[in-house]
Structure formats: C-alpha cells, structure tokens
Amino acid sequence: MSNSDAALTPGQVETTPAGKGLMSQETRDIIVNGLWTQNPGIVQLLGLCPLLAISNNVVNALSLGLATTLVMAVASGSVALVRNFIPHEIRIPAFVLIIAALVTIVELAMHAWVPALYIVLGVFLPLITTNCIVLARVEAFASKRSTAHSILDASMMGLGLTAVLVVLGGMREAIGKGTLFSGIDLMLGPVAKDWVIPLAHDYSGFLLAVLPPGAFIGLGLLIALRNRMQMRDGGRGG
Amino acid sequence: MMSPALRETVSTALTLLLFSVIGAGLLSGAYTLTRPTIAHSEQVEKLALVAQTLPPGSFDNDLIGDALALPANAQLGLKRPGFAYVARKQQVANAVVLEAIAPDGYAGEIRLLIGIQADGRISGVRVTGHTETPGLGDYIEIGRNPWINQFNAKSLANPPDAAWKVRKDGGAFDYLAGATVTPRAIIKAVNRALHYFENNKARLLAPVKINRAEEK
Numbered sequence: 001m002s003n004s005d006a007a008l009t010p011g012q013v014e015t016t017p018a019g020k021g022l023m024s025q026e027t028r029d030i031i032v033n034g035l036w037t038q039n040p041g042i043v044q045l046l047g048l049c050p051l052l053a054i055s056n057n058v059v060n061a062l063s064l065g066l067a068t069t070l071v072m073a074v075a076s077g078s079v080a081l082v083r084n085f086i087p088h089e090i091r092i093p094a095f096v097l098i099i100a101a102l103v104t105i106v107e108l109a110m111h112a113w114v115p116a117l118y119i120v121l122g123v124f125l126p127l128i129t130t131n132c133i134v135l136a137r138v139e140a141f142a143s144k145r146s147t148a149h150s151i152l153d154a155s156m157m158g159l160g161l162t163a164v165l166v167v168l169g170g171m172r173e174a175i176g177k178g179t180l181f182s183g184i185d186l187m188l189g190p191v192a193k194d195w196v197i198p199l200a201h202d203y204s205g206f207l208l209a210v211l212p213p214g215a216f217i218g219l220g221l222l223i224a225l226r227n228r229m230q231m232r233d234g235g236r237g238g
Numbered sequence: 239m240m241s242p243a244l245r246e247t248v249s250t251a252l253t254l255l256l257f258s259v260i261g262a263g264l265l266s267g268a269y270t271l272t273r274p275t276i277a278h279s280e281q282v283e284k285l286a287l288v289a290q291t292l293p294p295g296s297f298d299n300d301l302i303g304d305a306l307a308l309p310a311n312a313q314l315g316l317k318r319p320g321f322a323y324v325a326r327k328q329q330v331a332n333a334v335v336l337e338a339i340a341p342d343g344y345a346g347e348i349r350l351l352i353g354i355q356a357d358g359r360i361s362g363v364r365v366t367g368h369t370e371t372p373g374l375g376d377y378i379e380i381g382r383n384p385w386i387n388q389f390n391a392k393s394l395a396n397p398p399d400a401a402w403k404v405r406k407d408g409g410a411f412d413y414l415a416g417a418t419v420t421p422r423a424i425i426k427a428v429n430r431a432l433h434y435f436e437n438n439k440a441r442l443l444a445p446v447k448i449n450r451a452e453e454k
C-alpha cells in the first residue's frame with residue numbers, strides 16, 4: 001500500500017499550485033484520495049462498525065453517512081483552526097473532546113428535527129464519536145494542514161464512506177427486501193411516503209442480506225470489485 | 239516560583255480545561271436550543287401511538303397531559319409505574335388506554351398499549367416494544383401484519399375467559415404459523431388488562447377534576 005503512506009504523511013505531498021483549471025494539484029489529490037484512492041470504506045477499512053451495522057437499507061446508510069460526514073468536516077475544520085494552540089502531549093484528548101462535543105450536538109439536533117430517523121439510527125449516532133475514521137483524519141491531516149484543506153479532506157473522506165455505505169445499503173435492501181429507499185419518509189417527511197421503489201412484487205425477502213453476515217459478504221464483494229478495477233487500471237494505488 | 243516542568247504541566251492542564259469548558263458551553267447551548275423541540279416531538283409521537291388504539295374522534299382532551307399514573311401492578315405486568323391515558327369527549331370519559339407488559343414473550347417482555355372503551359370492549363391494541371424473532375414473532379407489529387386487529391371489539395364476555403387462547407389451544411384467536419408463544423403471551427396480557435379495567439373502572443373513568451383548561 002504505497003499510497004497510504006502518502007495520504008498519512010500529507011506534508012510530503014506536492015504543494016505546487018501547478019494544477020490544470022481551477023483546482024490546484026493538491027486540491028485534486030485530496031478529492032481523489034477521499035473518494036477513491038484512499039476511500040475509508042473499501043481501502044482504509046476504517047469505521048467498519050457502523051458501516052456494517054447500519055447499511056441494511058439505503059436511507060439508513062445515507063443518513064448515517066451524511067451525519068458522519070458533517071461531524072468529520074466540522075471536527076477537522078475546528079481542529080485545523082486551533083491546531084497551533086493544542087500542546088502535542090494532549091492533542092488526542094483534545095481531539096476526542098472536540099469530536100464528542102460535535103457528535104452530541106448533531107445527535108441533539110437530529111433528535112429535535114428528524115426524530116424518526118434519530119430512533120432508527122439509535123446508538124450508531126453517538127457511536128460516530130468512536131468511529132476511527134473521524135479521529136484518523138483529524139490526527140493525520142487536520143492537525144497539520146490548513147483549515148480549508150482539512151475541511152475538504154474530511155468532507156471527501158466522509159462522502160467516500162457515505163458512497164460505500166449507500167451502495168452496500170442498496171445491495172442489501174434490494175436483495176434482502178426487494179425495495180429501494182424504504183423509510184425515506186423518515187428522512188424527508190410524509191411527502192416522500194410514495195418514493196419507495198418496489199423492485200419485485202410478492203418478493204418474500206432474503207433475510208441473510210439484511211442480517212450482519214450480508215454486510216460482510218457485500219463489503220467483501222465491493223472490495224474485490226474495487227481491487228479488480230484498480231488492477232485493470234495498471235496497478236495504480238492500493 | 240514554579241519550576242519550568244511544573245509550569246508546562248499546569249499550562250497543558252489549563253489548556254485541556256479550557257477545551258472542556260468551551261465544549262461544555264457548546265453542549266449546554268445546543269441542549270437548551272433543542273430541548274423544547276425534542277420534548278414536543280416526543281409528545282406528538284406518544285400521542286400518535288396512543289391515539290391509534292382509540293376510535294377516531296373519540297376524544298377532545300389532552301391525552302398525554304391528562305394521563306393517570308398507574309402504580310406498579312402485576313395484573314398489567316408493570317414492574318415500574320406506568321400510565322393510563324383517559325379519552326374524554328366533552329369531559330365525559332369514554333375510554334382508557336392502559337400501558338401493559340406481557341412478561342412471557344418468546345424473547346422477553348412485549349410492551350403493549352391497550353385501548354378499552356367504557357363498555358368494556360377493546361378499541362385497539364398496539365405493540366410498542368418487543369424483542370421477538372424477526373421474521374417469525376414480529377407479525378404482532380401492525381406495520382407487518384393486521385393480526386393485532388383481531389382484538390378490536392373483543393371484551394370479557396366475548397369471548398368468555400376460557401376462550402382467550404390461540405385456536406391451537408382451543409381458543410378463539412388466530413395465530414400465524416411459526417410463532418405461538420408470542421401470541422399466547424399477548425392474548426393473556428390483554429385478557430388480564432380487561433380484568434384490571436373491570437376492577438378499577440370507577441377510578442379510571444372518574445369524572446374529570448376541574449382544572450385550568452376547563453375554567454375558561
């Protein structure tokens with residue numbers, strides 16, 4: 001994994017603004033790393049607990065993914081802002097404190113404004129605190145880099161994770177229940193009640209896909225697929 | 239005078255303290271900001287659940303606000319105090335929704351809301367919490383199966399006590415293949431709740447005390 005070293009010691013990444021178009025090379029690297037090369041879900045394999053537990057349908061996956069992304073972006077931004085005031089010895093407790101406070105605020109906000117979703121996500125919402133991808137990006141990236149880049153990095157890592165969650169959730173929901181987007185009204189209100197897409201009539205369901213083993217099998221397939229695409233690409237990256 | 243090492247330790251500790259104080263401040267702010275909304279949405283949700291067990295339009299009072307406290311009670315399976323929600327229309331109590339627990343489900347307690355009209359007939363039963371086997375015992379949820387609706391309009395006289403069983407045991411109630419322990423537990427709990435209602439009818443349906451709302 002030659003590439004992971006590059007991502008974890010980002011200080012050595014080329015910083016010349018020699019990129020084409022609007023984005024600098026560095027900005028583009030951050031985006032590609034988060035979404036693909038260093039995707040937390042299928043490459044770094046960080047934060048698997050919520051990934052496996054909550055990806056039993058698209059709506060759950062998307063909601064938890066977005067909540068995690070929000071926490072990551074704000075946490076990395078705040079850490080990057082105050083990074084020069086945090087003594088090295090206490091950086092980890094300080095980071096954890098910032099993350100925990102943010103997660104609790106997100107939890108309270110969701111309880112207040114999307115209570116149905118709050119109940120569905122249950123304990124996995126507060127557990128974002130312990131999701132190692134959040135701390136990993138804060139420690140490896142935000143504590144060393146500019147605020148803007150840190151926010152971008154965290155958002156891209158979060159979106160990368162969300163994308164994997166949604167694909168996995170879609171697979172499990174389609175195979176396990178024969179629908180897509182069931183429960184979307186929990187997210188968007190009663191307007192969305194009819195947005196559920198039934199894929200087959202009288203589908204009796206396939207419990208294995210919805211239960212935790214389905215998550216492992218699905219994730220394994222996704223990783224295999226990604227590795228295959230990577231190999232055909234000529235062995236770049238992971 | 240402090241030694242340099244001590245000074246550094248103290249300053250590090252103070253920095254962490256500062257972070258904690260800022261964090262606590264943010265949290266209490268967020269809590270204060272969201273508390274009214276959370277309390278409100280919890281009420282709405284509870285009200286929607288309780289109202290499902292009552293005939294539509296059968297009450298015009300504040301079900302949650304007027305709830306009676308129920309002491310812990312073996313007949314209802316309540317190990318801790320619960321609530322009885324009294325439905326009143328123009329101040330006349332016409333039904334009550336009892337919180338009850340069936341303690342002997344297949345995988346533990348099954349929490350119930352049981353709506354009983356003044357004449358002793360059931361207006362609706364809902365499961366509010368259970369840990370029965372997914373795919374087997376969870377047909378007791380209204381979202382999965384209308385099974386729970388067969389309690390509607392049943393009373394102690396219809397069917398008689400001896401028939402408050404699943405058909406397999408010679409009773410009057412249907413069950414779905416795959417799980418009989420679960421329906422047995424619920425049928426027994428509903429039957430006991432009806433007996434509790436008969437014994438405590440006078441108190442549960444007592445005329446409303448004059449309160450602020452009605453003085454207006």
